[in-house]
């Protein structure tokens with residue numbers, strides 16, 4: 690079917706309008722519809738602000754203040770600090786089924802991969818060769834000798850090649866985790882024959 694002349698002109702016009710609306714210049718935003726929602730009258734976080742001497746919109750916290758979400762930890766990585774944590778920190782939770790259950794959950798999520806479900810240090814990440822360093826046993830005599838505060842310190846700030854978990858596990862959960870290691874893993878651990886070494 691042949692297009693009539695007027696139809697061809699209409700078609701060409703439409704095509705022109707269609708292609709004219711495409712723009713390769715990414716720096717030009719084009720036309721705004723309903724611009725009121727795009728341009729806020731409030732100052733945006735990172736825009737300059739003439740109301741403050743330093744010209745910034747985002748304000749620094751007042752000196753010496755701590756946000757509600759932040760918990761401070763009064764120990765550093767310096768020599769002797771782990772021992773001091775062992776002397777000064779006390780687990781505030783009493784051992785009961787609820788504490789142990791919560792502690793088990795935290796342990797399973799954050800520690801078992803390396804230290805093993807039973808705490809012996811043979812977690813899957815290590816035995817499968819995905820993590821090269823042998824995690825320490827949390828159930829041998831040396832681990833039983835550790836003070837609660839020392840374990841809390843190691844979980845919070847890390848220990849040797851083990852990374853810190855202070856940012857992932859909140860303080861209450863860290864203590865419940867320690868209750869679980871002490872009252873469940875350490876008390877119930879039984880040395881089993883390592884069948885992988887028998888072949």
Ligand code: HEC
Nearest residue numbers: 799800803820822823824825840843844848849850851854
């Ligand atoms: C990515 C593997 C990995 C994860 C996850 C991990 N650890 Fe460790 N952990 C290690 C290794 C490896 C060491 C030994 C580090 C060294 O000797 O330098 C260690 C050491 C420790 C020690 C020190 C033991 C001692 O003799 O003082 C404690 C306590 C400990 N881990 C507890 C935990 C707890 C509790 C969790 C869970 C919150 C956890 N770890 C998560 C790998 C891990």
